[in-house]
Amino acid sequence: MSETTGEVEAWNRALQYLARRSRSAAQVREHLQRQGHPVEVVDRVIDRLRERGWIDDVAYARRWLEIRVEAGRTSIWRARWELTRQGVRGEDIDRALAAMPKDREKQAAIRWLRLHRRRHRNDDLTTWRAKAYRGLMQNGFDRDLAFSLVASWDDEQMGGS
Numbered sequence: 001m002s003e004t005t006g007e008v009e010a011w012n013r014a015l016q017y018l019a020r021r022s023r024s025a026a027q028v029r030e031h032l033q034r035q036g037h038p039v040e041v042v043d044r045v046i047d048r049l050r051e052r053g054w055i056d057d058v059a060y061a062r063r064w065l066e067i068r069v070e071a072g073r074t075s076i077w078r079a080r081w082e083l084t085r086q087g088v089r090g091e092d093i094d095r096a097l098a099a100m101p102k103d104r105e106k107q108a109a110i111r112w113l114r115l116h117r118r119r120h121r122n123d124d125l126t127t128w129r130a131k132a133y134r135g136l137m138q139n140g141f142d143r144d145l146a147f148s149l150v151a152s153w154d155d156e157q158m159g160g161s
């Protein structure tokens with residue numbers, strides 16, 4: 001197989017992989033290398049994808065943060081850890097975080113608490129607060145933020161139960 005043919009095949013595989021959902025450059029690289037493509041070919045394909053804007057780790061990180069943090073599913077710290085595991089460089093994550101509003105973590109924690117309170121609406125407030133604090137901590141939210149929000153929770157004001 002000529003290098004040109006190998007590059008065309010790697011290009012096509014990369015496009016198929018990206019067609020399912022957006023990916024980080026590291027994810028595409030790993031996918032192509034698992035397929036048996038040489039490192040030099042993979043590097044050229046990654047470069048071409050970046051030139052065309054089809055791989056952009058900052059944009060990928062921004063979308064990931066919006067999905068995970070803004071939906072109230074997890075903390076910024078945990079989303080950062082997830083992105084790092086996906087091969088996104090720290091400086092790309094930082095650039096994506098810089099575009100987010102500063103109170104994003106607090107808003108995400110409040111959304112998480114509202115969802116949690118609805119699921120546990122039959123729990124008395126004391127029992128629920130203990131569960132909620134543990135849940136926030138397990139999802140990577142800041143300890144002081146979690147304590148403050150849970151301690152001051154008021155079902156009527158916060159739209160809980």
